[in-house]
């Protein structure tokens with residue numbers, strides 16, 4: 001999640017410091033869950049992927065740094081191992097592009113994987129998350145102080161979901177619509193990765209976008225729940241909830257409307273073009289003490305609940321991926 005609306009840089013973000021419950025409660029797996037979803041989405045896999053992305057040797061995954069490139073290469077290897085195809089005319093899983101910074105131009109890339117749809121290959125369902133984060137804190141060198149913005153929640157948690165979902169759908173091998181998996185860079189700097197990606201596709205072909213941001217801590221409603229930004233702008237959320245019938249997982253409308261979250265992540269570019277593009281999150285934006293601090297580490301996250309959320313996202317997408325439901329479009333701005 002970027003700090004502000006790209007168009008409202010001065011938007012203040014109040015962060016209340018308070019302790020965060022790390023209690024792990026056993027995941028509530030519904031009967032349909034256990035039938036439909038097998039090994040690719042599992043706690044051990046969540047831990048393995050997340051600990052790789054949020055490790056100190058990724059150096060905070062900042063655009064244009066060694067750590068940023070290392071993260072992109074890791075995601076690329078995971079996409080290849082999952083057996084995903086490359087996107088269109090790209091010669092690798094990476095889409096290189098440049099960010100024009102105030103002082104210099106930064107070369108970075110999105111990582112994109114693809115599974116062609118069986119019967120409706122031109123209709124795209126996008127799953128996305130951003131792998132870039134804030135790098136290493138300036139100053140305090142040599143003090144022994146932790147300076148690495150590991151970004152375990154923001155947004156290694158979303159990329160962990162993305163990689164598991166890619167493996168899940170590749171293994172199922174039954175998607176009627178095509179699925180695009182995108183790990184964006186350039187998000188924290190202002191949504192540049194999703195802007196670059198949007199140039200590769202015709203928004204009219206995109207049926208839905210599931211952008212996943214900060215799902216590592218339980219939501220304000222507790223376990224087995226998450227919220228969807230821009231909930232009322234399409235019937236995307238209602239469709240997701242319908243697909244979860246029989247489970248106790250609950251998607252809620254974004255409760256932090258004053259924070260403008262709908263406009264502060266990578267769904268915003270395609271949403272502005274009419275795509276039902278929403279962000280799924282559990283982040284308590286009024287009470288997430290490690291948000292954008294060097295303490296956003298894997299030890300602060302609840303991997304059991306997070307894995308249950310990833311399973312719920314997979315289940316909730318069922319009728320969209322199969323072509324049985326199509327969310328309404330978002331009114332263009």
Ligand SMILES: [Zn+2]
Nearest residue numbers: 001002154188
């Ligand atoms: Zn962020």
